[in-house]
Amino acid sequence: MNVVDLQVEGMNCGSCVKHVTQALQPLPGVSSVDVDLQSGRVRVSGELAQDGAFLVTALTAAGYPATLAADASTSSATPQPEASGCHSGGTGSCGCR
Numbered sequence: 001m002n003v004v005d006l007q008v009e010g011m012n013c014g015s016c017v018k019h020v021t022q023a024l025q026p027l028p029g030v031s032s033v034d035v036d037l038q039s040g041r042v043r044v045s046g047e048l049a050q051d052g053a054f055l056v057t058a059l060t061a062a063g064y065p066a067t068l069a070a071d072a073s074t075s076s077a078t079p080q081p082e083a084s085g086c087h088s089g090g091t092g093s094c095g096c097r
């Protein structure tokens, strides 16, 4: 079991969190995905065979440009269930439509 932390851009609302989770969850070896909406941090745990680059690729393809976060020693990534909905007064700049 290992953990990869990603820094993800373009998440502004709960729907984005859902999209990001759905983009990562089916990938090989992924057993859990924790998204912190406010910091844009995503923590993926599982039997991840590679260095996490495939996670970055998948997320970017899903419309959320991601980079590997350098330190894996952040405090717990607490999922943020809800922010301003992007369809109701959000900035509109997030990856979901």
Ligand SMILES: [Cu+2]
Pocket (backbone or CB within 6 Å): 011, 012, 013, 014, 015, 016, 086, 094, 095, 096
């Ligand atoms: Cu959104």
